[in-house]
Amino acid sequence: MLDVRELCAGYGGAQILDRVHFHLAKGEVLGILGRNGAGKSTLVKAVMGMLPETRGSIEFRGQQLLGLPTYRIGRIGVSLVPQGRWIFPKLSVQQNLEAACPVGQDPPDVIFTYFPVLRHRLRQMGGTMSGGEQQMLAIARAMCARPKVLLLDEPSDGVQPNIVQMLGELIPSLCKELEISAVLVEQNLDLVMNAAQRWLVLERGRIVHEGRQTGADELHALEGLLGV
Numbered sequence: 001m002l003d004v005r006e007l008c009a010g011y012g013g014a015q016i017l018d019r020v021h022f023h024l025a026k027g028e029v030l031g032i033l034g035r036n037g038a039g040k041s042t043l044v045k046a047v048m049g050m051l052p053e054t055r056g057s058i059e060f061r062g063q064q065l066l067g068l069p070t071y072r073i074g075r076i077g078v079s080l081v082p083q084g085r086w087i088f089p090k091l092s093v094q095q096n097l098e099a100a101c102p103v104g105q106d107p108p109d110v111i112f113t114y115f116p117v118l119r120h121r122l123r124q125m126g127g128t129m130s131g132g133e134q135q136m137l138a139i140a141r142a143m144c145a146r147p148k149v150l151l152l153d154e155p156s157d158g159v160q161p162n163i164v165q166m167l168g169e170l171i172p173s174l175c176k177e178l179e180i181s182a183v184l185v186e187q188n189l190d191l192v193m194n195a196a197q198r199w200l201v202l203e204r205g206r207i208v209h210e211g212r213q214t215g216a217d218e219l220h221a222l223e224g225l226l227g228v
């Protein structure tokens, strides 16, 4: 679904990502781990076409995304759930969802299958919802564009543990059932090991580790790399 090669990106002449390389298979959940400032958010922003200083190659089903504006990348089938959620706080849940739908389309019903709480909150202002509920809204909003690739940037941030556990079960089942592939950027090791089939560790903008086994050795290696 996504084939990223030699990706370099940064801000104002400062290079943050250094020749990042990965692929994402259909229906796969790929974790991206790393300490604060490692470049995780920069990676998803670069894929979304939000950073002008991006070089390398980002292919989505064989189509080059590099150089396309963000709205085109969204229309082609890649959706971002940004860190901090960025829902519209003064719009209702319904309006938040409608704002993300292609013109003339309603929010897909399937979002209420995965997030039934939203159906009962359609008139509530987004900003009055809890952190966990806002995260569900942010994921549901991204699904309104009917993406084939979801980029989830630290969905556990500011969310209580029971909802994080729920996300750990929901993300892989949603991807499997709807044939969506996901890049799951996280600092929460448990969430990544529960939800992802494979994970990469970024350190100062470079991939320094790739794992897929959930055993004690891998956990120990990840804890060392992440300093937890």
Ligand SMILES: Nc1ncnc2c1ncn2[C@@H]1O[C@H](COP(=O)(O)OP(=O)(O)OP(=O)(O)O)[C@@H](O)[C@H]1O
Pocket: 011, 012, 016, 034, 035, 036, 037, 038, 039, 040, 041, 042, 043, 083, 187
């Ligand atoms: N808009 C910006 N302008 C300049 N530098 C930036 C900007 N955004 C991020 N950076 C720098 O890029 C580096 C990587 O930041 P990034 O947000 O990608 O890290 P991260 O791994 O997502 O961290 P965290 O887990 O804390 O969110 C950091 O050194 C950060 O200070």
